[in-house]
Amino acid sequence: MPTPAPPSDTAAPARLDVVNLTASYHGRPAVADVDLAIEPRQVTALIGPSGSGKSTLLRCLNGLHLTVPGASVTGSVLLDDADIYAKDSNPVEIRQRVGMVFQRPTPFPTMSVRDNVLAGLHLGRRLGRGPHDDLAEQALTKAGLWPEVKDRLKAPGGSLSGGQQQRLCIARALAVDPEILLMDEPCSHLDPISTLTIEDLIREIKETYTVVIVTHNMQQAARVADTTAFLTMPAVGEPGRLVEVGPTERIFSTPRQQTTEDYISGKIG
Numbered sequence: 001m002p003t004p005a006p007p008s009d010t011a012a013p014a015r016l017d018v019v020n021l022t023a024s025y026h027g028r029p030a031v032a033d034v035d036l037a038i039e040p041r042q043v044t045a046l047i048g049p050s051g052s053g054k055s056t057l058l059r060c061l062n063g064l065h066l067t068v069p070g071a072s073v074t075g076s077v078l079l080d081d082a083d084i085y086a087k088d089s090n091p092v093e094i095r096q097r098v099g100m101v102f103q104r105p106t107p108f109p110t111m112s113v114r115d116n117v118l119a120g121l122h123l124g125r126r127l128g129r130g131p132h133d134d135l136a137e138q139a140l141t142k143a144g145l146w147p148e149v150k151d152r153l154k155a156p157g158g159s160l161s162g163g164q165q166q167r168l169c170i171a172r173a174l175a176v177d178p179e180i181l182l183m184d185e186p187c188s189h190l191d192p193i194s195t196l197t198i199e200d201l202i203r204e205i206k207e208t209y210t211v212v213i214v215t216h217n218m219q220q221a222a223r224v225a226d227t228t229a230f231l232t233m234p235a236v237g238e239p240g241r242l243v244e245v246g247p248t249e250r251i252f253s254t255p256r257q258q259t260t261e262d263y264i265s266g267k268i269g
């Protein structure tokens with residue numbers, strides 16, 4: 001199946017369908033048999049105990065998993081119906097359409113704020129219409145950082161606070177105009193105020209983007225996610241499996257599976 005064409009500026013954000021996905025390291029499954037529909041313009045949270053495969057599953061959603069030595073995948077991830085694991089799919093294009101923000105803010109510390117935002121554009125994607133300064137301003141505005149850095153665009157990225165650096169990374173991810181943003185515990189190294197700022201931002205950007213977030217923090221999932229997917233593994237050393245997925249409010253108030261209830265009530269995990 002051919003890789004889908006890049007979106008026009010007015011295109012709706014993409015949907016993702018995970019179909020019978022198993023992801024392994026050196027032949028050992030880390031997460032198995034996952035079927036999961038990720039709806040456009042929603043925030044989907046992946047929750048579950050440590051080692052249940054949340055980050056692995058997240059990295060499978062844009063093919064980043066296969067960049068890990070010894071990693072393999074079976075099953076499919078359909079990006080608007082085209083399998084990102086098809087032989088003829090284009091990994092660079094997929095990662096432009098499905099961006100990623102990591103746990104630790106990862107700006108280039110000595111590169112200027114402006115150049116950090118534009119750093120992803122060298123991947124060969126179209127640069128859009130206006131000059132790059134406009135693009136940097138737009139991305140920083142979307143990431144809620146523009147008022148704080150508009151007079152510091154030449155300052156090094158490393159001179160910003162941790163929370164600002166994480167929003168700089170979000171601006172960098174948004175500058176390449178993705179349709180989907182994957183966030184792997186984006187607040188785990190941030191203070192409570194910066195965390196709330198990022199959560200506000202997630203709620204705002206879901207108007208335009210499809211967001212998938214891995215979080216250990218169930219309150220955070222309850223605050224930001226429309227849909228929550230709970231993964232766990234039956235025993236240590238066994239692969240994680242998707243136990244239950246549904247509207248966040250229902251998952252937290254009336255989970256259908258006992259394991260989900262045990263996890264959210266703190267009995268396991």
Ligand SMILES: Nc1ncnc2c1ncn2[C@@H]1O[C@H](COP(=O)(O)OP(=O)(O)OP(=O)(O)O)[C@@H](O)[C@H]1O
Nearest residue numbers: 025030031048049050051052053054055056057068
């Ligand atoms: N690079 C790797 N090489 C080998 N095994 C790995 C690698 N990354 C993860 N794993 C294994 O895959 C399994 C799932 O790990 P993963 O990090 O996806 O879980 P997680 O639910 O995100 O955990 P945590 O909440 O602790 O971050 C674990 O058993 C882990 O040891």
